Amino acid sequence: MMIKTFFLYVILLSPFHFIGQDECRIFGRVLNSNNQPLDYADIVISQDDSVIQSLKTDLDGYFYSENLAAGNYTVSIHSIGYMGSILTDQKVLPHRNLDIGTIQLSPEAVLLKPIIYLYPEEETVVNVKLDYKGDIIYSYPAYPKEGWCVTAHPDGTLLGSNDLEYYGLFWEGIPDQSLTIGEEGFVVSGDQTVSFLENALAELGLNRREAMEFIIFWQPKMENNLYNLIHFSTDEYQDLAHLEVTPQPETIIRVMMVYQPLNHPIDIVPQDLSKMRKERKGFTLVEWGGTKSDRQISANNR
Numbered sequence: 001m002m003i004k005t006f007f008l009y010v011i012l013l014s015p016f017h018f019i020g021q022d023e024c025r026i027f028g029r030v031l032n033s034n035n036q037p038l039d040y041a042d043i044v045i046s047q048d049d050s051v052i053q054s055l056k057t058d059l060d061g062y063f064y065s066e067n068l069a070a071g072n073y074t075v076s077i078h079s080i081g082y083m084g085s086i087l088t089d090q091k092v093l094p095h096r097n098l099d100i101g102t103i104q105l106s107p108e109a110v111l112l113k114p115i116i117y118l119y120p121e122e123e124t125v126v127n128v129k130l131d132y133k134g135d136i137i138y139s140y141p142a143y144p145k146e147g148w149c150v151t152a153h154p155d156g157t158l159l160g161s162n163d164l165e166y167y168g169l170f171w172e173g174i175p176d177q178s179l180t181i182g183e184e185g186f187v188v189s190g191d192q193t194v195s196f197l198e199n200a201l202a203e204l205g206l207n208r209r210e211a212m213e214f215i216i217f218w219q220p221k222m223e224n225n226l227y228n229l230i231h232f233s234t235d236e237y238q239d240l241a242h243l244e245v246t247p248q249p250e251t252i253i254r255v256m257m258v259y260q261p262l263n264h265p266i267d268i269v270p271q272d273l274s275k276m277r278k279e280r281k282g283f284t285l286v287e288w289g290g291t292k293s294d295r296q297i298s299a300n301n302r
Helices: 002-013 190-204 208-222 235-240
Strands: 026-031 042-047 050-056 062-064 071-078 085-092 098-104 112-119 124-132 134-140 148-152 169-175 184-189 227-233 241-246 251-262 284-292
Touching: 026 071, 050 062, 085 098, 112 124, 112 148, 112 208, 124 134, 124 169, 184 190, 190 208, 190 227, 190 251, 208 251, 208 284, 235 241, 235 251, 241 251, 241 284
Parallel strands: 026 098, 251 284
Antiparallel strands: 026 062, 042 050, 042 071, 071 085, 112 169, 112 284, 124 148, 124 241, 134 169, 184 227, 227 251
């Protein structure tokens, strides 16, 4: 695939590749911050606020437009989990192709898969409002302006206004400010991540099902790192994503993991998880989620 793509790229660059006036092309390549190709990134080519072409990058990160007339274009590049890039005033000359080169996208600080479980003592209509300092980019069921309103059952089953059953309220968002790891946490080798999380999540009050869903989501993202620096956010997360729940739960357990891959272990003060643990009493709300930190670590190397 890479060889075939390379030769097509060379042909497009060649001065002997003659084209008609309405067969001009814009092409380039999209990489992530580690210089790896971003496949299936969305490319939108527009002119005077009108979309001319929409396409995606191939497996090697390349994209090629088709049959453009000469003129000025705007090229927008977006990929899930990355900050977009918009290139304006891209001038395509008659009978010429335009190579816009390599575009490198930086990762967004996305709170991944926060999911909320509700366990009332009896069937209860519950309203959950999220005061989030950032942009909610996805939710299921869809988050309305007035917040989620569901009928919750003691086993955690939720019934929406559409009479569909859910087992949790799911959302993702891009925060105005990234969560920090701080000066306390844990350094865990990649192959010990699952064992660590099983113990830590139990200490934090998650039941076996909740912990299993957490690990199923995060294990593939963490186990192949040499090491992971892991911190569980407390007040900072509460301030970033405040919940207003009616009726008020007697117990609220919110587990937000912030982690950063490491190539070598570092010294850091262990976080005391026992201070965060809450016993489940009465109507209980449980939430878990996580985010990958992009901030520099100030702790000393071992």
